[in-house]
Amino acid sequence: MLWPSSFLIATKFSPLTYCNSMTKTQNPEKQVQIVELEAKRAEYHAKDAAALAGKVRVQIIAFTHRAKVAAETLSDLSKKAEAESVAWIKYQAAEALASEKKRKTTEVLGEIKSFTTSGLSKKGAKAVQSQGEDADVYILERKAEAKKLEMEARKASSEAKKAKLEAEDAAAAKASITKHAAVLAKVEADLKIIKAEFEYRKVEAHSRHAQAKAKMAEAKAIMVGDIAEAQAKRLDAKLHQAEAMAKNAEIKALKTTGKANKVLPELQPPVNQSPKKQARYMEKKHLSAKSLLGTVHEIFHAIPDPNGPQKSKLQITLDDCLMSGLAVFSLKYPSLLQFDRDSQEGGCIEHNLKTLYKVNQTPCDTYMRERLDDVDPAYLRPAFKKLFAQFQRGKELEKYVFLDDYYLMSGDGTGLFSSKTIHCDDCCLKCHKDGNNTYYHQMMSAAIVHPDHATVIPFCPEPITNQDGTQKNDCERNASERLYRHIRREHPHLPLIVTEDALGSNGPHIRLLKELDMRFILVVKPDGNKSLFEFLNGVQLQEHTHIDDEFVYKIRFINDVPLNDSHYDLMVNFIELSVYDKNNDLKYHNSWITDICITNYNAYRLCQGGRAKWKIENETFNTLKNQGYHFEHNFGHGFKHLSTVFAFLLFLAFFIDQIQQSACGLFQAALTKMGSKVRLWGRMKAYFTTLFIDSWEQFWQGIAFGIEEGRLIPKIPSRNTS
Numbered sequence: 001m002l003w004p005s006s007f008l009i010a011t012k013f014s015p016l017t018y019c020n021s022m023t024k025t026q027n028p029e030k031q032v033q034i035v036e037l038e039a040k041r042a043e044y045h046a047k048d049a050a051a052l053a054g055k056v057r058v059q060i061i062a063f064t065h066r067a068k069v070a071a072e073t074l075s076d077l078s079k080k081a082e083a084e085s086v087a088w089i090k091y092q093a094a095e096a097l098a099s100e101k102k103r104k105t106t107e108v109l110g111e112i113k114s115f116t117t118s119g120l121s122k123k124g125a126k127a128v129q130s131q132g133e134d135a136d137v138y139i140l141e142r143k144a145e146a147k148k149l150e151m152e153a154r155k156a157s158s159e160a161k162k163a164k165l166e167a168e169d170a171a172a173a174k175a176s177i178t179k180h181a182a183v184l185a186k187v188e189a190d191l192k193i194i195k196a197e198f199e200y201r202k203v204e205a206h207s208r209h210a211q212a213k214a215k216m217a218e219a220k221a222i223m224v225g226d227i228a229e230a231q232a233k234r235l236d237a238k239l240h241q242a243e244a245m246a247k248n249a250e251i252k253a254l255k256t257t258g259k260a261n262k263v264l265p266e267l268q269p270p271v272n273q274s275p276k277k278q279a280r281y282m283e284k285k286h287l288s289a290k291s292l293l294g295t296v297h298e299i300f301h302a303i304p305d306p307n308g309p310q311k312s313k314l315q316i317t318l319d320d321c322l323m324s325g326l327a328v329f330s331l332k333y334p335s336l337l338q339f340d341r342d343s344q345e346g347g348c349i350e351h352n353l354k355t356l357y358k359v360n361q362t363p364c365d366t367y368m369r370e371r372l373d374d375v376d377p378a379y380l381r382p383a384f385k386k387l388f389a390q391f392q393r394g395k396e397l398e399k400y401v402f403l404d405d406y407y408l409m410s411g412d413g414t415g416l417f418s419s420k421t422i423h424c425d426d427c428c429l430k431c432h433k434d435g436n437n438t439y440y441h442q443m444m445s446a447a448i449v450h451p452d453h454a455t456v457i458p459f460c461p462e463p464i465t466n467q468d469g470t471q472k473n474d475c476e477r478n479a480s481e482r483l484y485r486h487i488r489r490e491h492p493h494l495p496l497i498v499t500e501d502a503l504g505s506n507g508p509h510i511r512l513l514k515e516l517d518m519r520f521i522l523v524v525k526p527d528g529n530k531s532l533f534e535f536l537n538g539v540q541l542q543e544h545t546h547i548d549d550e551f552v553y554k555i556r557f558i559n560d561v562p563l564n565d566s567h568y569d570l571m572v573n574f575i576e577l578s579v580y581d582k583n584n585d586l587k588y589h590n591s592w593i594t595d596i597c598i599t600n601y602n603a604y605r606l607c608q609g610g611r612a613k614w615k616i617e618n619e620t621f622n623t624l625k626n627q628g629y630h631f632e633h634n635f636g637h638g639f640k641h642l643s644t645v646f647a648f649l650l651f652l653a654f655f656i657d658q659i660q661q662s663a664c665g666l667f668q669a670a671l672t673k674m675g676s677k678v679r680l681w682g683r684m685k686a687y688f689t690t691l692f693i694d695s696w697e698q699f700w701q702g703i704a705f706g707i708e709e710g711r712l713i714p715k716i717p718s719r720n721t722s
């Protein structure tokens with residue numbers, strides 16, 4: 001609301017105060033210039049506010065449309081859902097009719113059957129006698145009736161099926177109503193906020209404009225020397241300004257509480273297909289569990305049996321042992337013993353191991369350990385390459401493209417096992433001063449990662465083996481060299497950017513990466529790369545700031561600096577990131593070196609690449625890996641390769657999970673339904689151990705959409721009557 005300026009002048013202000021405010025610049029000409037400038041500024045603000053109001057108006061139109069669509073969808077769904085109970089009744093009636101027809105058919109068919117063995121049935125004989133019919137005619141009539149009944153039964157049964165689909169459809173609609181109601185509520189709430197913003201902006205623009213006008217009048221009054229008028233106009237302008245600012249503050253408050261135009265909710269298309277049909281639509285043939293496990297099985301099948309072909313005929317095949325091992329990790333069994341106990345029960349577990357994992361004969365745990373201990377882990381390598389190729393052919397790898405043409409590869413060392421007593425030929429050894437030894441297994445692993453994706457695509461890991469107990473670091477460095485050489489050999493043309501922690505930012509490693517034609521983003525720390533940070537101390541770095549909704553990213557970078565004194569010819573580019581939150585508190589800080597030329601355009605993305613660590617979710621790899629620390633108790637260590645073979649199988653199971661999560665709609669539907677990986681694994685195991693499952697498609701569908709409920713019927717042993 002605007003107060004009349006005369007009112008305020010009369011009460012609060014006197015010409016004296018105006019003169020006092022003028023004392024700083026006595027020169028009226030100068031004063032006029034300043035006031036005119038203020039007027040211009042106010043006008044500029046007015047235009048700005050008007051432009052923003054215009055923008056908001058467009059949003060209002062968009063959101064109104066969204067709200068309309070959401071309301072329509074919701075009403076469609078409600079109509080469908082209303083019909084649900086009727087649909088189920090219809091289905092039940094159709095089902096009852098079908099079974100009645102079937103029953104009658106069987107009855108008549110039974111009667112017909114009795115004709116051939118013992119002449120006419122009792123009923124037939126009666127009919128023939130009472131109506132004077134010919135027996136042959138009666139038989140023909142009955143046969144015709146059976147045929148007719150059979151046709152009717154079939155028709156009724158197909159009607160029942162149709163009714164069931166309709167009922168399921170209605171049930172699905174009912175289930176999605178809450179979600180759509182929430183969407184509608186959100187859109188409506190947003191619309192309210194946007195409408196309010198529009199009104200505020202309009203007032204803001206109007207007030208700013210009035211402020212500008214008052215300022216111009218003030219300038220005029222100063223020019224003609226009318227101090228009282230100038231003072232009045234000045235005050236007027238101030239009031240308009242205050243109002244504009246108040247409205248602006250209200251808009252800000254609206255935005256922080258309502259977050260109106262931050263996220264536009266995605267509207268779901270109305271459900272007009274039965275969920276099962278949708279699921280079939282979602283499956284990607286070559287990236288389904290069936291196809292991926294098939295690929296792995298082929299590779300396993302080609303592995304020569306260490307026991308020789310003659311002996312191997314007599315026992316459980318090696319691929320059965322390997323696939324059983326893979327099943328242990330795929331089903332997330334915490335120990336081999338538990339798997340053994342379950343699988344020895346036979347029944348549906350035996351069936352499921354056959355249909356899902358192609359295991360013809362399940363080995364017991366001791367036998368599995370014995371056989372796998374002999375397998376050279378190198379034979380498992382091709383499985384990783386083949387799965388990777390399958391993923392690439394399915395056009396799924398393209399999702400992971402980073403910085404135009406590259407793929408970001410994160411490398412890391414992983415501990416798998418450590419013990420003071422248990423050890424094998426592959427174990428690393430650490431001799432302690434007190435005479436004790438520690439045996440341990442580590443792996444260098446690498447995977448393609450992307451800042452925007454939760455899933456990772458692993459390569460075959462490289463075991464760190466150490467026979468003579470030399471220093472650990474050397475070992476890790478050698479293993480990572482082997483790992484990267486393997487990757488380059490197996491994927492000669494894959495454009496890669498390696499991202500690693502500070503351990504990799506040394507001359508020899510960088511030279512290796514250059515030799516293998518791999519780009520890099522490596523962490524550098526002041527204590528690990530002293531001379532680099534000393535060099536940077538006196539140098540002016542380029543600065544770049546990136547802002548998103550939550551944080552401010554302050555980036556400093558410089559191209560072409562020497563890595564260190566001993567590798568003065570090795571030039572790298574340096575980039576440093578500090579992330580601040582809304583309160584200007586430092587939330588994250590790190591620095592990297594890279595061989596990619598840093599510009600204002602790629603600086604933020606490069607930092608994201610550096611931050612994309614070994615992104616493996618807790619529920620999948622970490623749980624298993626942490627349990628893997630107890631390999632000696634839960635899975636067995638072996639004498640030769642068992643520990644490494646198990647680790648490879650674990651990585652393969654993880655790889656298959658990741659591909660499915662990334663590309664298989666059925667898996668995704670099941671995961672979404674369960675809400676978390678832990679629940680998904682739990683449900684998988686529950687179904688796997690109690691139900692007969694014929695295919696992976698069925699398996700995921702069952703989890704995603706539920707299964708037909710059945711009554712638990714215990715198999716109580718019958719009492720011995722003798």
Ligand SMILES: [Zn+2]
Pocket residue numbers: 422423424425426427428439440441637643
């Ligand atoms: Zn070992």
